Amino acid sequence: GMGDQVQLLDREGVARHLQSPLYLGALKNLRNLHLHPLNLCLGEARAAHSLGALIFENSEVLDIVHGPRPAVVTAHGRVEARQVMLAGDVYHKLEKRQLKGKIFPAMGGIVTTAPLGELAEQINPQDLAVYDCRFVLDYYRLTADKRLLFGGGANYSGKDSRDIEGELRPCIERTFPALKGVPIEFKWSCAMGIVVNRIPQLGKLSDNVWYCQGYSGHGIATSHIMGEIMAEALTGTLEKFDTFAQCKHVRVPMGDLLGNPLLAAGMWYYQMLERLR
Numbered sequence: 320g321m322g323d324q325v326q327l328l329d330r331e332g333v334a335r336h337l338q339s340p341l342y343l344g345a346l347k348n349l350r351n352l353h354l355h356p357l358n359l360c361l362g363e364a365r366a367a368h369s370l371g372a373l374i375f376e377n378s379e380v381l382d383i384v385h386g387p388r389p390a391v392v393t394a395h396g397r398v399e400a401r402q403v404m405l406a407g408d409v410y411h412k413l414e415k416r417q418l419k420g421k422i423f424p425a426m427g428g429i430v431t432t433a434p435l436g437e438l439a440e441q442i443n444p445q446d447l448a449v450y451d452c453r454f455v456l457d458y459y460r461l462t463a464d465k466r467l468l469f470g471g472g473a474n475y476s477g478k479d480s481r482d483i484e485g486e487l488r489p490c491i492e493r494t495f496p497a498l499k500g501v502p503i504e505f506k507w508s509c510a511m512g513i514v515v516n517r518i519p520q521l522g523k524l525s526d527n528v529w530y531c532q533g534y535s536g537h538g539i540a541t542s543h544i545m546g547e548i549m550a551e552a553l554t555g556t557l558e559k560f561d562t563f564a565q566c567k568h569v570r571v572p573m574g575d576l577l578g579n580p581l582l583a584a585g586m587w588y589y590q591m592l593e594r595l596r
């Protein structure tokens with residue numbers, strides 16, 4: 320339904336867009352875009368602040384107290400509110416009784432190369448953001464200063480990878496042989512909140528405490544859609560909230576212990592199927 324905005328490319332078509340021997344074909348989508356997520360976050364923080372929101376960094380919430388006037392408790396203070404919304408994705412251990420076993424961390428690594436100069440134009444002349452369609456995918460784009468930013472190779476142990484460069488360098492060199500030996504200047508890894516059926520989770524923990532989480536590695540757009548739905552819900556319009564709240568989600572018993580091993584086993588199974596195809 321996207322008309323000319325989506326174009327099917329064959330092998331030669333891909334070769335005109337990416338200097339890579341890897342792809343048999345591609346869908347080129349001119350409707351979507353890629354962005355700098357930290358700048359998005361900073362811009363949104365500024366916008367919220369300009370509207371009167373108060374933001375407290377480095378203030379881990381240790382507990383949520385439920386009641387007619389709920390409160391969040393930190394090491395040095397406590398904030399009471401009419402409504403509380405928990406949007407910590409997979410990074411917190413709050414509300415275990417209701418949320419344990421619903422969302423699991425998958426650690427994703429990202430690296431950026433040194434600035435590539437003219438090589439950037441050669442490997443990706445149209446400055447496209449690219450991802451492949453495997454179960455555990457590679458994804459990449461160029462940064463404003465023409466580095467290759469490359470992510471992939473998630474691990475499902477729930478622990479940070481010890482050798483992000485070692486895991487991703489072979490993927491970069493397989494994708495772009497022209498980048499063999501390219502210096503890697505930055506690397507980091509962080510957790511994605513994986514939900515078994517890949518549908519974001521939202522709900523109420525009590526009358527005036529809400530939660531929203533679980534974008535399974537695709538949260539940049541989705542978390543904004545869910546943010547609007549939650550804002551509507553907190554101000555009394557529940558139509559869209561109710562639609563999502565009705566989705567059935569798998570809850571893994573003893574999720575703390577079994578969640579990540581089961582996730583790892585499932586991902587391994589689907590990766591094997593992919594290799595055999």
Ligand SMILES: Cc1cc2nc3c(=O)[nH]c(=O)nc-3n(C[C@H](O)[C@H](O)[C@H](O)COP(=O)(O)OP(=O)(O)OC[C@H]3O[C@@H](n4cnc5c(N)ncnc54)[C@H](O)[C@@H]3O)c2cc1C
Nearest residue numbers: 379380407408410411427509510511534536537538539542
């Ligand atoms: C390596 C990687 C690559 C990704 N690539 C993409 C991509 O290409 N496209 C895409 O759409 N999505 C991508 N994602 C997913 C996307 O980043 C997430 O889905 C999105 O950031 C989730 O937003 P969120 O606001 O729910 O949670 P988060 O961004 O995780 O924010 C949660 C916040 O809550 C805070 N917090 C947690 N616990 C507490 C506590 N107890 N007290 C106070 N604060 C707390 C955390 O510090 C954090 O700031 C990627 C994720 C990773 C890890």
